Amino acid sequence: xxxxxxxxxxxxxxxxxxxxxxxxxxxxxxxxxxxxxxxxxxxxxxxxxxxxxxxxxxxxxxxxxxxxxxxxxxxxxxxxxxxxxxxxxxxxxxxxxxxxxxxxxxxxxxxxxxxxxxxxxxxxxxxxxxxxxxxxxxxxxxxxxxxxxxxxxxxxxxxxxxxxxxxxxxxxxxxxxxxxxxxxxxxxxxxxxxxxxxxxxxxxxxxxxxxxxxxxxxxxxxxxxxxxxxxxxxxxxxxxxxxxxxxxxxxxxxxxxxxxxxxxxxxxxxxxxxxxxxxxxxxxxxxxxxxxxxxxxxxxxxxxxxxxxxxxxx
Amino acid sequence: xxxxxxxxxxxxxxxxxxxxxxxxxxxxxxxxxxxxxxxxxxxxxxxxxxxxxxxxxxxxxxxxxxxxxxxxxxxxxxxxxxxxxxxxxxxxxxxxxxxxxxxxxxxxxxxxxxxxxxxxxxxxxxxxxxxxxxxxxxxxxxxxxxxxxxxxxxxxxxxxxxxxxxxxxxxxxxxxxxxxxxxxxxxxxxxxxxxxxxxxxxxxxxxxxxxxxxxxxxxxxxxxxxxxxxxxxxxxxxxxxxxxxxxxxxxxxxxxxxxxxxxxxxxxxxxxxxxxxxxxxxxxxxxxxxxxxxxxxxxxxxxxxxxxxxxxxxxxxxxxxxxxxxxxxxxxxxxxxxxxxxxxxxxx
Numbered sequence: 182x183x184x185x186x187x188x189x190x191x192x193x194x195x196x197x198x199x200x201x202x203x204x205x206x207x208x209x210x211x212x213x214x215x216x217x218x219x220x221x222x223x224x225x226x227x228x229x230x231x232x233x234x235x236x237x238x239x240x241x242x243x244x245x246x247x248x249x250x251x252x253x254x255x256x257x258x259x260x261x262x263x264x265x266x267x268x269x270x271x272x273x274x275x276x277x278x279x280x281x282x283x284x285x286x287x288x289x290x291x292x293x294x295x296x297x298x299x300x301x302x303x304x305x306x307x308x309x310x311x312x313x314x315x316x317x318x319x320x321x322x323x324x325x326x327x328x329x330x331x332x333x334x335x336x337x338x339x340x341x342x343x344x345x346x347x348x349x350x351x352x353x354x355x356x357x358x359x360x361x362x363x364x365x366x367x368x369x370x371x372x373x374x375x376x377x378x379x380x381x382x383x384x385x386x387x388x389x390x391x392x393x394x395x396x397x398x399x400x401x402x403x404x405x406x407x408x409x410x411x412x413x414x415x416x417x418x419x420x421x422x423x424x425x426x427x428x429x430x431x432x433x434x435x436x437x438x439x440x441x442x443x444x445x446x447x448x449x450x451x452x453x454x455x456x457x458x459x460x461x462x463x464x465x466x467x468x469x470x471x472x473x474x475x476x477x478x479x480x481x482x483x484x485x486x487x488x489x490x491x492x493x494x495x
Numbered sequence: 496x497x498x499x500x501x502x503x504x505x506x507x508x509x510x511x512x513x514x515x516x517x518x519x520x521x522x523x524x525x526x527x528x529x530x531x532x533x534x535x536x537x538x539x540x541x542x543x544x545x546x547x548x549x550x551x552x553x554x555x556x557x558x559x560x561x562x563x564x565x566x567x568x569x570x571x572x573x574x575x576x577x578x579x580x581x582x583x584x585x586x587x588x589x590x591x592x593x594x595x596x597x598x599x600x601x602x603x604x605x606x607x608x609x610x611x612x613x614x615x616x617x618x619x620x621x622x623x624x625x626x627x628x629x630x631x632x633x634x635x636x637x638x639x640x641x642x643x644x645x646x647x648x649x650x651x652x653x654x655x656x657x658x659x660x661x662x663x664x665x666x667x668x669x670x671x672x673x674x675x676x677x678x679x680x681x682x683x684x685x686x687x688x689x690x691x692x693x694x695x696x697x698x699x700x701x702x703x704x705x706x707x708x709x710x711x712x713x714x715x716x717x718x719x720x721x722x723x724x725x726x727x728x729x730x731x732x733x734x735x736x737x738x739x740x741x742x743x744x745x746x747x748x749x750x751x752x753x754x755x756x757x758x759x760x761x762x763x764x765x766x767x768x769x770x771x772x773x774x775x776x777x778x779x780x781x782x783x784x785x786x787x788x789x790x791x792x793x794x795x796x797x798x799x800x801x802x803x804x805x806x807x808x809x810x811x812x813x814x815x816x817x818x819x820x821x822x823x824x825x826x827x828x829x830x831x832x833x834x835x836x837x838x839x840x841x842x843x
Contacts, residue, residue: 491662
C-alpha cells in the first residue's frame with residue numbers, strides 16, 4: 182500500500198512540476214490550476230474506489246483525474262491543445278474527462294458539477310447499479326446556493342454518493358473566514374441529515390481509511406450520502422505555475438506546517454530506497470513519454486471547430 | 496375517423512407513450528405529481544411508472560437542472576418540467592454552462608439528452624414574472640435546441656422528437672395553446688427537427704408567428720383576407736435549428752416579411768429571423784421587413800394595459816396593411832366573433 186500510494190502521489194506531483202516547468206515556454210495553451218499540496222485528498226479517496234465508480238470535479242482536477250486512472254498522455258495533450266487530448270483540445274485543463282476511467286468531467290464554474298454528480302447517483306440507484314459517485318469541490322463551492330440544494334436532494338433521495346469538500350481555505354485569494362460566518366462546513370451538510378466527518382491532517386492513509394469505510398457501507402446497501410471535509414493546502418498560486426506568497430493575502434508561515442507535513446515526503450521514509458528509485462524512474466519515464474506524445478501530436482484540423490456542437494448523427 | 500385531442504392531452508400521451516417505450520425516460524419538476532399534475536400534462540404518469548421515474552422536486556431549479564444533466568450523462572433521458580418559463584432563470588447556469596457545452600468541451604465523449612419543458616403564461620393577471628417568453632436567450636447559445644410547438648399535433652410530435660434527441664432541448668409551451676384542440680394520431684410519430692410549416696398560403700406578405708403569436712397571425716390573415724390582402728403564414732415550430740430557407744423562400748415570393756414574436760423585439764427571435772432572411776435574399780430581392788412583439792415594458796397584470804402590451808390579430812393586420820399597401824391612414828378591423836375560437840384544423 183505504501184508503494185502504491187507513494188507512486189500515485191509522486192506521479193501527480195511530478196506531472197504538476199513538469200507542467201510548471203514547461204509553462205513559461207507557452208506550449209501549454211490552457212490556464213492551469215495546479216494540485217500541488219492537495220494530492221493526498223484525490224489519492225486517498227480514489228484508492229478507495231473501484232474502476233467503475235465515477236468522480237466529478239473542479240477546475241483544479243489534475244490530481245483527481247490522474248488518481249482515478251485518467252489517461253496521462255491524453256491529459257498532457259489536452260493541455261497542449263492537441264487533437265489527441267482527452268477532449269480533442271476543446272476542453273483544456275479545466276475540463277478534463279476520461280469516461281473509461283470514470284472521470285465524468287470537471288468544470289470551471291464553481292459548484293456546477295455537484296448536482297451533476299447527484300443526478301448521476303440518482304441514475305445509478307434507479308438502475309440498481311453498484312456504481313458509486315464521488316463529487317469533489319472546494320470550500321468556495323459551499324458559498325454557492327447549488328451546494329445546499331444538491332445536499333438536500335441527495336439526502337432526500339438517500340443517494341449512493343460521497344461528497345468530498347477539499348477545503349484549502351481560499352476561494353482564489355479570499356479566505357473562508359471572509360466568506361462564511363461559520364467555518365464548520367460539516368455542519369452545513371449535516372443540517373440536511375448527511376453523516377459528515379472532518380479530516381484535518383491531509384493524511385493520505387487516514388483519508389483512504391475513512392472514505393473506504395463509507396464506500397464499504399454504500400456497497401453493502403446502506404443509504405447515502407456521506408460527506409467528508411478534507412483540510413488541505415494549495416502550495417502554488419490559484420492559477421499558474423508559480424508561488425504567490427508575495428501577493429500578501431497569505432504568508433509563507435501559514436504554508437510551513439503543510440510543507441513539513443507533506444504526505445509525499447512522509448512516505449519516503451517508509452519506503453525501501455531501492456524500490457523508491459525504481460518507482461520514481463518508472464513514473465519519470467511515463468511523464469517524459471506523455472510530454473513527448475503531446476509535443477509530437479497534431480493540433481485539431483479546422484473542421485473540428487464545428488463538430489461536437491450537436492449530435493452529428495441526427 | 497380523425498382523433499381530436501387537446502394540446503395538454505397530446506403532451507401527456509407523448510410522455511406516456513415514450514416512457515412506456517423507453518425505460519430511460521423519466522419526468523420530474525415542481526408539482527408534476529401533485530393533484531393538478533401540471534394542467535393535466537403529467538396525469539396518470541405517477542400511477543403507471545412509479546415515484547422513481549415520476550417525482551415532484553424541492554424548489555431547487557438550479558440543482559435539479561444539474562441533476563437532470565447528471566441523469567443524462569449517465570445515459571437516461573430526463574424531462575424536467577417548469578410550470579413557468581420565468582423560473583428557468585434559476586437554471587441558466589446549468590443550461591448554458593453545462594448542458595449546452597458538455598458535448599463540445601468534453602470532445603464529444605458525452606451527451607446531454609434532456610428535455611426542459613416550460614410554460615409561458617398570459618392573461619388572468621399573470622404579470623411581470625409569469626408571462627415571459629425568453630426562448631431567444633437559449634437560441635443564442637450553441638449546443639441547445641429550442642422548439643415552440645403551437646398545435647396539438649406538433650406538441651406530441653415535437654415532444655417525442657425532443658425526448659429522442661441526443662441534445663438538450665428547451666420545449667416551450669404557451670399556456671393559452673394548452674386549450675387548443677386538433678387532430679392527433681394515436682401512433683408514435685416525430686415532428687422533423689428544424690422544419691417549419693406553412694399554415695396559410697398567400698402572395699402579398701409573409702407572416703411568421705411564434706408560439707401563441709401563430710394563432711394571432713392566423714387571425715390577422717383572416718382580417719387581411721377580408722380587405723384583399725393575401726398573407727402567407729408560417730409557423731417556424733423549431734427556433735433552433737431554425738428553418739430559415741422556408742421563410743426566405745416565402746419572403747422572396749411575397750417581397751414582405753413580418754415576424755410576430757411572443758416576446759420582446761430587441762435581440763429577439765424576430766430579429767434573428769429577419770436578419771437571417773435578409774442575408775439570404777438581399778442580393779436578389781429587395782424585401783420589406785417588420786418586427787412585432789411585446790411592448791418594451793414589464794408585463795402589466797391589469798387587463799386594460801395588458802391588452803396594449805400584446806400584439807393581437809387586429810393590431811397585426813393593421814401593421815401588415817400599411818406594410819403591403821403603403822397606406823398612411825390608421826385602420827383597425829372590428830373584432831370578429833368567428834375568430835375568437837380559432838383552432839388549427841390540419842390535417843398535418
